[in-house]
Each structure stands twice: as C-alpha cells, then as structure tokens.
Amino acid sequence: MSQTHWTVLGAGSLGCLWAGYLNQAGFPVTLLHREGVAAPESLNLTRFQAEQATAFEARLTTASACPEKSISRLVVATKAHDALNAVAGIKHALTDNACIVLLQNGMGSQQAVAEQYPEFAIIAVCITDGAYRTGPGHVIHAGQGVSRVGALNKAGQKVWRQVVEDLEQTDLIIEACEDINQALWNKLAINIAINGLTALDQCLNGELMQPERYQRVSLLCQETEAVMKGLKLQLPEQGLLQLATDVIEGTAKNRSSMLQDTLRGKITEIDYINGYLVQQAERLNIEVPESLSIYRDVKQRFNQPSS
Numbered sequence: 001m002s003q004t005h006w007t008v009l010g011a012g013s014l015g016c017l018w019a020g021y022l023n024q025a026g027f028p029v030t031l032l033h034r035e036g037v038a039a040p041e042s043l044n045l046t047r048f049q050a051e052q053a054t055a056f057e058a059r060l061t062t063a064s065a066c067p068e069k070s071i072s073r074l075v076v077a078t079k080a081h082d083a084l085n086a087v088a089g090i091k092h093a094l095t096d097n098a099c100i101v102l103l104q105n106g107m108g109s110q111q112a113v114a115e116q117y118p119e120f121a122i123i124a125v126c127i128t129d130g131a132y133r134t135g136p137g138h139v140i141h142a143g144q145g146v147s148r149v150g151a152l153n154k155a156g157q158k159v160w161r162q163v164v165e166d167l168e169q170t171d172l173i174i175e176a177c178e179d180i181n182q183a184l185w186n187k188l189a190i191n192i193a194i195n196g197l198t199a200l201d202q203c204l205n206g207e208l209m210q211p212e213r214y215q216r217v218s219l220l221c222q223e224t225e226a227v228m229k230g231l232k233l234q235l236p237e238q239g240l241l242q243l244a245t246d247v248i249e250g251t252a253k254n255r256s257s258m259l260q261d262t263l264r265g266k267i268t269e270i271d272y273i274n275g276y277l278v279q280q281a282e283r284l285n286i287e288v289p290e291s292l293s294i295y296r297d298v299k300q301r302f303n304q305p306s307s
C-alpha cells in the first residue's frame with residue numbers, strides 16, 4: 001500500500017470526509033484546523049448508509065505550525081472564498097514539487113489558485129457526494145456521489161494519474177477526468193439553476209418544481225447554455241434544463257448548500273456560481289439577466305461581502 005502522506009486543510013464536512021476515507025484506506029493524514037480554534041477532540045466518519053460511525057486518525061495541527069517544505073500532497077477543503085487565502089497560509093510548508101488538490105464547488109477559485117501558483121501541480125475535483133458534520137471532527141457521508149479528478153495545469157498533468165491511483169484505494173467513488181473544466185462547468189450549471197433560487201426562496205430543492213420557480217430555473221439554464229456555447233463547451237445531450245431537473249428531483253428533500261449557508265448566517269459561494277456566470281457572460285457580451293438578478297439579490301438580502 002502506498003504511504004503518501006496527505007495533508008487536508010480545513011476540518012469541515014468535506015475535509016473530515018476526505019481525511020476519514022484516506023486514513024481508513026491506510027494513508028497517514030494530517031488535518032489542519034483553523035488557527036485559534038480548538039482542534040476536534042475526536043475524529044469519526046459515518047460511511048454512506050452505515051449505521052455506526054467509525055473512528056479515524058489524523059495528526060491535528062494548524063498551517064502556521066507546519067514546518068517549512070514538509071507537505072507534498074495538500075487537499076484544500078475550504079469554501080471557495082477561503083481557498084486562495086488558505087493556500088497562501090500554508091505555502092511555506094509546501095515542497096518545491098508539491099501537488100495541491102482543490103475540492104471547491106463553483107468556478108473561479110480553482111483558477112485563481114492555479115494562476116497564483118503555477119509552480120505547483122494543481123488538481124481540481126468535481127464532487128457530487130453530500131456530507132455534513134454533526135460536531136467538530138464528526139462527519140456523516142449522507143449522499144454517495146462521484147469525485148471527478150483532473151489536472152488544472154501542466155505540472156498537474158504529470159502527477160494526476162498518481163493522485164487518482166491513491167484516491168482509488170479509498171472507498172470514495174473516483175473517476176479520472178481528462179477534461180475537468182467541462183466537468184466543473186456541468187456541475188456549475190446545476191448549482192446556477194438551484195442554489196441561488198433555493199436560498200432566496202428559502203425552499204427545498206424539490207420546491208423548485210413549482211411552476212413560477214421552474215420558469216426561473218428554465219431561464220437560468222438557457223442563459224448558462226448560451227455562455228457555454230460561447231465558450232465552445234460541450235452541452236450535455238439531454239440539455240441543461242433536463243440535467244438540472246434530474247438533480248432537483250433526485251435531491252428533492254435536500255436543502256442546497258447555499259440555503260444552509262444563509263440559514264447559518266455564513267458567506268455563500270454565490271460569487272463562484274451565478275457570479276462566475278455573470279463574469280464570463282460579460283467577457284462574451286452575452287446578457288444573463290436572470291443570473292445577474294439572483295447574484296445581486298443574494299448579495300443584498302444576505303448581506304454578503306462585496307467581491
């Protein structure tokens with residue numbers, strides 16, 4: 001079994017999920033929690049559809065306590081708006097040829113890290129699993145999904161297969177992805193159609209099937225299709241509206257991550273979802289009024305910091 005040492009930055013839902021699955025597959029793991037916040041007292045993972053939680057082990061520390069050039073494989077498991085700062089805070093500890101694996105939803109944060117740090121191998125993962133924490137260090141794997149893993153830069157292409165091989169030793173469902181940009185866009189399209197609307201209407205995903213809301217979902221998908229066409233991306237065979245509808249129906253009882261963030265008074269990822277579409281549309285001179293209105297309304301209603 002490979003003994004790659006994995007360092008996971010961010011002890012939230014996905015950070016604990018990945019740390020748990022990696023460690024239970026035999027990898028030594030370090031889990032970096034926030035500076036100034038107490039480390040979790042215990043770590044455990046309830047695997048998908050398992051009845052009981054199982055303990056996992058990880059060395060718990062913070063970024064500033066990590067020695068210079070000690071980390072060769074870093075997973076960044078923060079929200080999109082924290083990713084760039086988080087990498088800046090751990091840069092001293094990265095080896096010269098380190099690989100950074102980014103788990104963020106939406107788009108824009110991964111590209112910002114790749115642009116800022118071309119010297120490192122940058123890998124992005126497009127994740128459809130669902131996980132939540134019940135307390136510090138305790139994570140529930142609530143929805144089985146797929147983690148699509150692909151390289152974001154040239155250095156990433158050199159180590160990508162090795163990263164996939166390591167991850168395939170875990171019980172996560174891993175897919176090597178030749179075109180991670182396309183995979184991220186497909187997931188982005190779904191999040192554009194669902195997240196902002198559910199946050200604004202404070203409704204479950206399935207409630208987007210109500211006619212007035214569904215009309216907006218349809219407009220959002222049309223706008224995303226226009227931008228994807230402008231960027232020469234491939235559109236899913238069934239069309240974006242059908243893709244989004246399948247996800248809405250498959251996750252009908254879920255609260256979207258953005259709805260959950262607003263309920264907890266947290267910063268949402270709107271800048272990296274509808275906000276990212278608006279940015280791309282501006283570059284292409286395409287109008288996206290529905291996404292623009294959702295972007296502005298989420299920013300205003302939930303008192304979100306300006307980007």
Ligand SMILES: NC(=O)C1=CN([C@@H]2O[C@H](COP(=O)(O)OP(=O)(O)OC[C@H]3O[C@@H](n4cnc5c(N)ncnc54)[C@H](OP(=O)(O)O)[C@@H]3O)[C@@H](O)[C@H]2O)C=CC1
Binds near residue numbers: 009035077086104127
């Ligand atoms: N949870 C899920 O099911 C899924 C999540 N994703 C995506 O994965 C990403 C992570 O989501 P999730 O795990 O749910 O988010 P969480 O908020 O649960 O976890 C993020 C963690 O990172 C911590 N953090 C942020 N900055 C730093 C830093 N500089 N140093 C140390 N810790 C830091 C946060 O601390 P603090 O709380 O103090 O801010 C928090 O504990 C998001 O982009 C999300 O959209 C994608 C698919 C599924």
Ligand SMILES: CC(C)(CO)C(=O)C(=O)O
Binds near residue numbers: 194247254255256257
């Ligand atoms: C697919 C969806 C919309 C599921 O809730 C999601 O990814 C999210 O909530 O962020």
